[in-house]
Amino acid sequence: MVLDAIYRGELLPCENNMEGNGRHKQAGKEIEQLLKDLRNNLSEEDMALVDQMLEQTLIICDTECSDAFQYGFSAGLLLMQEVQEILRKRVDTAAHGVF
Structure with missing residues (x-):
């Protein structure tokens, strides 16, 4: 039952909807590789800016997903x-013998 899943904290749409999504999994791998490349090629200060940008991007994505849900x-x-x-009106109409 949905109510039981909500009560037990098992209904997590944002976590469960990506299982088996190959496109999502592939994008995650590509992001990991890009971050490794950036860490190897950027200064610590530049990488800190990239990390800040990623944090803000995640906040935006989370907010958009929450609103869409x-x-x-x-x-x-x-x-x-x-x-x-609509069904209630049809039942009422049928009960009064009018079609």
């Missing part, structure tokens, strides 16, 4: 409400 979840709930309202 919340919007999608809300849209899904609204869709469910709309469908239930």
Whole structure:
């Protein structure tokens, strides 16, 4: 059940949605290699700037993912409400013998 997974802290969309995604895995490997190359070729000061840029980029990505998840979840709930309202109207109409 979803409620049980939420209670146990097992529902983690941001962590579970990348399993088996080869494109994501490959991009991660390429980033690791690029960072190694940068560490070998840049001064400590320049690398510190790269690290700061990466931190800020991760904050932006996290915020965008969080907002997208919340919007999608809300849209899904609204869709469910709309469908239930349509079904409720049909049941009410059928109960009154009107089609």
